[in-house]
Amino acid sequence: MEAAADSVRSESWLPLPKIGRGQKVRVQKLEGHESVCNRLREMGFCELSEVKILNNSGAMLCQVCGTKVCLSRQVADSILVEPSTCC
Numbered sequence: 274m275e276a277a278a279d280s281v282r283s284e285s286w287l288p289l290p291k292i293g294r295g296q297k298v299r300v301q302k303l304e305g306h307e308s309v310c311n312r313l314r315e316m317g318f319c320e321l322s323e324v325k326i327l328n329n330s331g332a333m334l335c336q337v338c339g340t341k342v343c344l345s346r347q348v349a350d351s352i353l354v355e356p357s358t359c360c
Contacts, residue, residue, distance in 0.1 A: 286353040289324070290333060290346050297325045298354035305351035313352065316342055323357050 286301050300322045303310040317338035318324065327341065328334035333349045335342050344352075 283353070285355050287355070289326075289335075289344075289349040289352040289354055290329065292326050292329065292354060294326050294329050297323060297357040299323055299357045300352060301355055302353040303351055304353060309348060309351055313348070318342075318352055324352075324354065 283302070289298070292298050300318055300320055302320065303313055303318065317340065322337055325336040326333065327336055331346075333344045333346060335344065
């Protein structure tokens, strides 16, 4: 039953590269290799963290936890987000 609830909720989640410049999103899930996910968490991309997209052409420039971070599109694909309801 819990898996069905996750799949319904995850329909609104998008990979980070699908988000346009200037938008704010909230991290919902990290997918991929455990080492990549752990490194993303160390960089501030924890579940429920707010991220602002500063640039989305080529590599992704994001602001998370008050710090600008550049991610390859391949790494950014492992970050699933939904629009932030915050400011």
